[in-house]
Amino acid sequence: MTYDSCALQNELPFLEIDHVDRIFPTKEGDYIAVEDVDLKVNKGEFVTLIGHSGCGKSTLLNIIAGLDRATNGGIILEGKEVKSPGPDRMMVFQNHSLLPWLTVKQNIALAVNRVFKHKSKKERNQIVEEHIDLVSLRPAADKFPREISGGMKQRVGIARALSIRPKLLLLDEPFGALDALTRGRLQEQLMKICEDHALSVVMITHDVDEALLLSDRIVMLTNGPSAHIGQILDVDLPRPRHRMEIVNNPSYYRMRGELIEFLNRQKKDKVQKAKRNVEAVVSRGKIEKVNLNIGFIPLTDCAPLVIAQEKGLFAKYGLEVTLSREKSWGAIADGVREGRLDAAQMVTGMPLAITLGMEKKEPVAIVTSLTLSRNGNAITIAKSVWDAGVRDLVSLKTYIQAQDHRPTFGMVHPASMHNLLLRHWLANAGIDSQTEVDVVVIPPAQMVSNLISSNIIGFSVGEPWNSRSVHEGLGYIIATDLDIWNGHPEKVLGVRADWAKEYPNTHLALTKALLEACAYCQPEQNREEILGIICQPAYLNAQSIYVRCGFNSPYRKGSGENLYLKDFNIFLGDNSPNRSEHLWVMAQMARWNLIPFPSNYDQILDRMLDPKTYIRASEDLNLPVAPVSLAPIVLADGEIFDPSAPMAGLPNSTEIREFVGDRQLV
Numbered sequence: 001m002t003y004d005s006c007a008l009q010n011e012l013p014f015l016e017i018d019h020v021d022r023i024f025p026t027k028e029g030d031y032i033a034v035e036d037v038d039l040k041v042n043k044g045e046f047v048t049l050i051g052h053s054g055c056g057k058s059t060l061l062n063i064i065a066g067l068d069r070a071t072n073g074g075i076i077l078e079g080k081e082v083k084s085p086g087p088d089r090m091m092v093f094q095n096h097s098l099l100p101w102l103t104v105k106q107n108i109a110l111a112v113n114r115v116f117k118h119k120s121k122k123e124r125n126q127i128v129e130e131h132i133d134l135v136s137l138r139p140a141a142d143k144f145p146r147e148i149s150g151g152m153k154q155r156v157g158i159a160r161a162l163s164i165r166p167k168l169l170l171l172d173e174p175f176g177a178l179d180a181l182t183r184g185r186l187q188e189q190l191m192k193i194c195e196d197h198a199l200s201v202v203m204i205t206h207d208v209d210e211a212l213l214l215s216d217r218i219v220m221l222t223n224g225p226s227a228h229i230g231q232i233l234d235v236d237l238p239r240p241r242h243r244m245e246i247v248n249n250p251s252y253y254r255m256r257g258e259l260i261e262f263l264n265r266q267k268k269d270k271v272q273k274a275k276r277n278v279e280a281v282v283s284r285g286k287i288e289k290v291n292l293n294i295g296f297i298p299l300t301d302c303a304p305l306v307i308a309q310e311k312g313l314f315a316k317y318g319l320e321v322t323l324s325r326e327k328s329w330g331a332i333a334d335g336v337r338e339g340r341l342d343a344a345q346m347v348t349g350m351p352l353a354i355t356l357g358m359e360k361k362e363p364v365a366i367v368t369s370l371t372l373s374r375n376g377n378a379i380t381i382a383k384s385v386w387d388a389g390v391r392d393l394v395s396l397k398t399y400i401q402a403q404d405h406r407p408t409f410g411m412v413h414p415a416s417m418h419n420l421l422l423r424h425w426l427a428n429a430g431i432d433s434q435t436e437v438d439v440v441v442i443p444p445a446q447m448v449s450n451l452i453s454s455n456i457i458g459f460s461v462g463e464p465w466n467s468r469s470v471h472e473g474l475g476y477i478i479a480t481d482l483d484i485w486n487g488h489p490e491k492v493l494g495v496r497a498d499w500a501k502e503y504p505n506t507h508l509a510l511t512k513a514l515l516e517a518c519a520y521c522q523p524e525q526n527r528e529e530i531l532g533i534i535c536q537p538a539y540l541n542a543q544s545i546y547v548r549c550g551f552n553s554p555y556r557k558g559s560g561e562n563l564y565l566k567d568f569n570i571f572l573g574d575n576s577p578n579r580s581e582h583l584w585v586m587a588q589m590a591r592w593n594l595i596p597f598p599s600n601y602d603q604i605l606d607r608m609l610d611p612k613t614y615i616r617a618s619e620d621l622n623l624p625v626a627p628v629s630l631a632p633i634v635l636a637d638g639e640i641f642d643p644s645a646p647m648a649g650l651p652n653s654t655e656i657r658e659f660v661g662d663r664q665l666v
């Protein structure tokens with residue numbers, strides 16, 4: 001049984017947990033057990049739910065089984081809504097639930113006879129016998145439950161579940177009460193059964209090692225009440241799996257550490273919640289939405305979000321935040337667009353891209369109230385390219401012209417500064433990034449592996465991936481963004497416009513917490529402490545040696561040149577959503593045919609940029625408010641962008657069109 005998310009991403013999900021809430025009425029008011037749980041499970045996939053007691057795991061499994069109904073949302077299995085229990089789903093509990101007056105064979109036969117009434121007695125007996133052998137219970141077939149061990153009882157429960165040929169197997173801590181030796185044997189039998197029969201499984205466990213051994217994905221649930229999905233871990237260990245082999249896999253302890261870190265963080269959050277200070281209690285009374293799921297990418301400049309979490313700044317302003325580590329900027333965009341994420345750290349052009357419906361996506365209006373960071377990127381070329389004599393743009397152009405194919409560069413998202421600055425930089429040497437080279441989207445974490453496999457000759461990305469390639473002797477940094485546009489906006493806070501309208505006080509509290517975190521991240525004396533925090537498994541999961549460069553130590557380009565760039569990562573300065581800067585982004589996206597340039601750009605920027613929330617947050621924090629400026633932007637090469645004439649200098653072929661795609665902008 002293998003799970004290939006790329007191959008399955010365009011297929012309808014086998015099981016869909018569609019924005020499920022479960023609310024229980026109590027004397028003290030409604031108790032929200034689980035809130036807005038949204039998950040898709042593919043056929044043949046083994047998914048495990050993990051989390052502390054009280055996080056709604058069993059509630060969720062009961063809803064999938066049809067033993068309970070969601071208050072909001074629902075369960076879709078193979079295109080049909082689940083409204084009640086059925087033989088297409090079979091549940092195995094920690095308590096085996098065998099009838100004590102029936103033998104092993106009779107307990108299994110009870111299920112078979114009930115479901116397969118249309119089959120002959122001979123056929124039903126054959127099914128029973130097959131499943132007795134499947135779980136190796138032949139010597140105990142005629143024994144009663146009191147006469148067999150706990151492990152055998154669990155095998156009877158599994159055999160009974162499988163005997164009715166369920167489409168989905170649901171396991172509620174099936175091995176929790178067993179000794180280690182018995183549990184290990186049953187885990188191996190379960191894996192073999194699942195692989196032989198291509199079973200789809202959703203399992204609950206508290207055992208991190210069990211989850212890693214059995215699962216294709218592990219879904220981590222936050223604390224209750226209002227428990228929701230906090231993080232999803234893809235378990236990319238090869239199958240078939242054996243416990244003594246997977247522990248030697250280089251990824252095993254990284255993933256294990258990530259799970260334990262999440263669980264420890266939930267435990268810590270629970271303690272912090274009990275000790276919430278008076279200010280948080282007062283603030284919460286003004287906030288419309290307390291529990292927030294905020295997306296981020298594990299890069300050095302996610303520091304403000306991490307510090308706001310770890311230093312209790314979200315809690316200070318009455319927010320209970322789960323930071324969701326996402327795999328790609330595309331996943332961030334989809335998460336906010338679809339409402340899975342309340343807010344996110346975004347690349348600068350992403351609010352505009354989502355608002356305009358770039359890449360043929362449905363337009364959804366996005367608002368940004370805060371610039372989270374400036375600078376922090378670099379352009380790295382492969383060692384083979386460096387060894388071929390490439391040291392600057394001139395030699396790079398010569399190298400490209402000598403190739404018999406179009407070389408490829410990687411960047412992280414079409415609307416990112418990585419993409420726009422890379423293309424601008426190449427254009428300075430007369431290298432056409434639309435005809436002479438290919439520029440493709442690669443998630444940050446996959447940049448180095450693509451460089452190693454020679455899929456790309458270079459990339460533009462944030463840290464720590466440039467520094468890692470230098471440290472491992474794989475590439476050289478040929479330029480930093482300070483060589484192209486020093487002080488450019490890099491990451492911004494993004495929320496849906498309808499979300500900001502519905503939760504204005506929450507939006508203000510979020511902006512204040514992150515702005516205060518930006519202020520903490522800026523001083524050099526705090527950087528060493530911050531380095532230790534952001535490198536933890538829950539965040540970057542990286543060695544600090546890769547992250548230090550440019551953050552709190554000289555920046556190594558790999559060519560023997562060390563630069564101390566104190567401005568390489570800027571977190572506090574002009575944190576306003578600057579109109580001129582976003583207009584430059586819009587013009588560049590049009591220049592490279594990512595969007596038609598909208599003639600009503602002023603209207604779009606008026607709706608997208610929220611300086612009022614930024615100003616109020618700054619004033620509440622006694623931070624200076626950056627003055628509004630419409631001054632021209634001067635890049636390092638001397639090019640001047642005049643915001644009063646954004647189309648000046650753009651190619652004549654650039655399409656100009658009035659944007660009417662978003663109902664909120666019409």
